[in-house]
Amino acid sequence: MRLERITIMLMLLATHTSSATDLEQGRALYIHYCGACHDAGAGHPGTMRLGVSRDQAHAVLTARSDLTTDYVMQISRAGNQMMPPFRATEINDAELAELAAYVTQHYKHTQ
Amino acid sequence: MLPPNLTQADFDRAMDELRAVLGREWVIAEDGPRRASYRDPFAPRDVDKSEPTAAVAPANVSEIQQVLTIARQYRLPLWPISTGRNFGYGGPAPRHAGTVVLDLKRMNRIIEVNEKHAYAVVEPGVSYFDLYRYLQARKIKLWMDPAAPGWGGVMGNLVDRGAGYTPYGEHFMAQCGMQVVLADGTIVETAMGATPNAKARHLYKYGHGAWVDGIFTQSNFGIVTQIGIWLMPEPPGYRPYLVTFPHEDDIHQITEVLRPLKLGMLVPNAATTVGLIWEAAVKVSRAQYYDGKGPLPDSARKRLASDLNIGNWNFYAALYGPEAIMNNNWKVIEESFRQVNGAKFYFEADRGGDPAFAYRAQLMRGIPNMTEYSLLNWVGAGSHVDFSPISPVTGDGALKQFHIMRDLCHRHGFDYIGEFLVGWRDMHHILMLVFERNDEERKRAVRELFEALVNEAAQAGYGEYRTHLDYMDAIAETYHWNERALYRSFEMMKDALDPQGILAPGKSGIWAGRSHHKRS
Numbered sequence: 001m002r003l004e005r006i007t008i009m010l011m012l013l014a015t016h017t018s019s020a021t022d023l024e025q026g027r028a029l030y031i032h033y034c035g036a037c038h039d040a041g042a043g044h045p046g047t048m049r050l051g052v053s054r055d056q057a058h059a060v061l062t063a064r065s066d067l068t069t070d071y072v073m074q075i076s077r078a079g080n081q082m083m084p085p086f087r088a089t090e091i092n093d094a095e096l097a098e099l100a101a102y103v104t105q106h107y108k109h110t111q
Numbered sequence: 112m113l114p115p116n117l118t119q120a121d122f123d124r125a126m127d128e129l130r131a132v133l134g135r136e137w138v139i140a141e142d143g144p145r146r147a148s149y150r151d152p153f154a155p156r157d158v159d160k161s162e163p164t165a166a167v168a169p170a171n172v173s174e175i176q177q178v179l180t181i182a183r184q185y186r187l188p189l190w191p192i193s194t195g196r197n198f199g200y201g202g203p204a205p206r207h208a209g210t211v212v213l214d215l216k217r218m219n220r221i222i223e224v225n226e227k228h229a230y231a232v233v234e235p236g237v238s239y240f241d242l243y244r245y246l247q248a249r250k251i252k253l254w255m256d257p258a259a260p261g262w263g264g265v266m267g268n269l270v271d272r273g274a275g276y277t278p279y280g281e282h283f284m285a286q287c288g289m290q291v292v293l294a295d296g297t298i299v300e301t302a303m304g305a306t307p308n309a310k311a312r313h314l315y316k317y318g319h320g321a322w323v324d325g326i327f328t329q330s331n332f333g334i335v336t337q338i339g340i341w342l343m344p345e346p347p348g349y350r351p352y353l354v355t356f357p358h359e360d361d362i363h364q365i366t367e368v369l370r371p372l373k374l375g376m377l378v379p380n381a382a383t384t385v386g387l388i389w390e391a392a393v394k395v396s397r398a399q400y401y402d403g404k405g406p407l408p409d410s411a412r413k414r415l416a417s418d419l420n421i422g423n424w425n426f427y428a429a430l431y432g433p434e435a436i437m438n439n440n441w442k443v444i445e446e447s448f449r450q451v452n453g454a455k456f457y458f459e460a461d462r463g464g465d466p467a468f469a470y471r472a473q474l475m476r477g478i479p480n481m482t483e484y485s486l487l488n489w490v491g492a493g494s495h496v497d498f499s500p501i502s503p504v505t506g507d508g509a510l511k512q513f514h515i516m517r518d519l520c521h522r523h524g525f526d527y528i529g530e531f532l533v534g535w536r537d538m539h540h541i542l543m544l545v546f547e548r549n550d551e552e553r554k555r556a557v558r559e560l561f562e563a564l565v566n567e568a569a570q571a572g573y574g575e576y577r578t579h580l581d582y583m584d585a586i587a588e589t590y591h592w593n594e595r596a597l598y599r600s601f602e603m604m605k606d607a608l609d610p611q612g613i614l615a616p617g618k619s620g621i622w623a624g625r626s627h628h629k630r631s
Contacts, residue, residue, distance in 0.1 A: 006526035032240065036261060036479075036480055037481045042464070042466040043470055043480070043482040045481055045484040045488060047392075048485050049492065052488065052491075053492065076143070078148070079148075082484075082487040082492045082494070082535070084198055084295070085147070085148035085152065086148065086213065087203065087375060088146040088147075089168045089217050098441075
């Protein structure tokens with residue numbers, strides 16, 4: 001229960017008050033955990049999959065505006081389609097919140 | 112599911128004691144996504160049933176020793192994992208749900224990189240991405256050897272006797288020095304590491320007396336907590352290449368041509384002869400070429416080969432060294448493969464924008480990536496289990512194995528998605544069985560096919576080098592020469608080193624408590 005409460009607080013924090021430092025940390029986490037599968041271009045299996053299961057407009061995670069931190073955190077921990085879950089020993093809840101903040105807000109900086 | 116012979120009350124007490132050692136965060140015993148993340152998500156059966164009873168995550172050797180003390184007291188079975196990300200063989204899950212996963216991912220220190228002698232010392236949680244980025248950040252001119260998915264573990268892959276694609280592709284060959292914690296908590300440094308203040312711990316593999324490092328690979332005799340691994344000095348030149356061959360049965364001649372090149376070290380790296388669909392599936396999906404059931408028909412295979420400018424077999428290797436040596440070696444290699452009718456030759460500049468060539472070129476020079484994971488897109492959001500027998504480097508052996516495996520795949524309604532990875536005197540023949548992960552009927556078909564593969568390969572004299580959790584006993588049964596003498600010796604070692612059987616029950620088909628009644 002306590003962990004859930006902390007997670008929710010972190011999610012709210014990430015949604016509403018992500019600082020430039022948080023996003024920079026989130027960017028580093030994205031590069032470490034996500035980029036090899038989800039970056040733009042050929043050779044990235046996650047991008048390839050989403051291009052088929054959704055469409056090309058939803059293929060690149062960091063270009064999307066429809067993702068929420070809650071969803072990114074949930075999918076990372078539970079897995080989705082062919083992506084297996086990431087365990088708490090691989091990326092902890094606080095890091096996951098930073099990562100989700102970066103993924104969900106990156107599109108604003110590329111428009 | 113509780114561990115065998117443990118009451119709920121004892122289990123709860125054991126968890127409380129573990130929390131006192133590791134902290135609440137690192138004893139994951141409650142229902143929820145944290146524990147569910149230890150399932151085998153690609154299991155060709157009910158995935159939910161692969162969820163372990165708990166997972167615990169120590170941060171160092173001292174905590175492992177304390178966990179072992181509690182495990183011995185309660186007879187709590189532990190399943191050690193390192194990064195837990197080889198999903199073709201079971202991921203982070205244990206063989207049986209009533210087992211506690213001992214997750215070593217938090218032990219993720221790169222303890223040493225020695226540039227002078229070209230080696231690294233790592234803990235279990237270090238991934239290929241971690242080590243690569245460490246080397247890059249410090250501009251260290253050493254190459255590591257990654258397995259195909261870069262999220263894999265340097266130590267875990269080696270201890271499971273995995274392979275990569277550089278000249279150091281036989282990972283266990285490059286191992287030197289090991290730290291192991293035994294079930295009784297004793298810390299063992301193997302080989303030269305057993306001399307106090309050792310000066311050659313990661314330079315000479317064997318030390319004095321019996322050499323035991325091998326018994327801690329693919330086994331359950333101890334928990335490996337550190338490993339030394341040799342790295343390859345960056346060569347002055349690197350030139351990856353691809354040779355395509357038009358016909359399926361060309362695998363015979365390709366392999367005959369390859370053997371002397373490999374033995375003579377003109378092909379110095381762990382090279383691959385990749386089947387059509389394996390090569391194609393990082394770029395396209397099956398639905399783009401065929402929407403029917405069963406294996407891809409010949410007409411679709413021909414379109415695939417033509418559209419992507421690939422062969423029924425695609426040989427990837429690389430030249431390493433000074434220009435003059437690469438140029439001379441290439442003359443011999445090209446002349447040799449030209450003997451196969453229809454062979455076509457490509458270098459990097461010829462395959463611009465080709466993700467298959469790009470990721471192979473990266474792997475053969477030690478750059479980890481995730482591109483091969485795209486194979487799961489072949490059938491949509493796929494899963495996979497791998498069947499991987501060893502073949503001699505002979506045309507007859509390769510062709511026979513290929514025919515057995517392709518025909519069985521087709522008979523059971525699957526595409527053959529395979530490659531041959533050549534070592535010094537063997538080939539790992541990797542068959543990736545890709546299937547729709549939420550389709551129970553396909554999972555049943557995978558199970559039937561896998562059983563047939565194990566049996567037919569064994570009858571033909573081919574054993575598997577590594578396998579998924581669900582097939583460890585089945586593969587162990589195929590190593591039965593002289594009334595299971597090899598496995599009986601494993602059981603004697605198991606009972607001597609881990610008499611309570613608390614470490615990784617059933618790993619590689621090795622079980623505790625079987626040595627005495629078999630000998631009597």
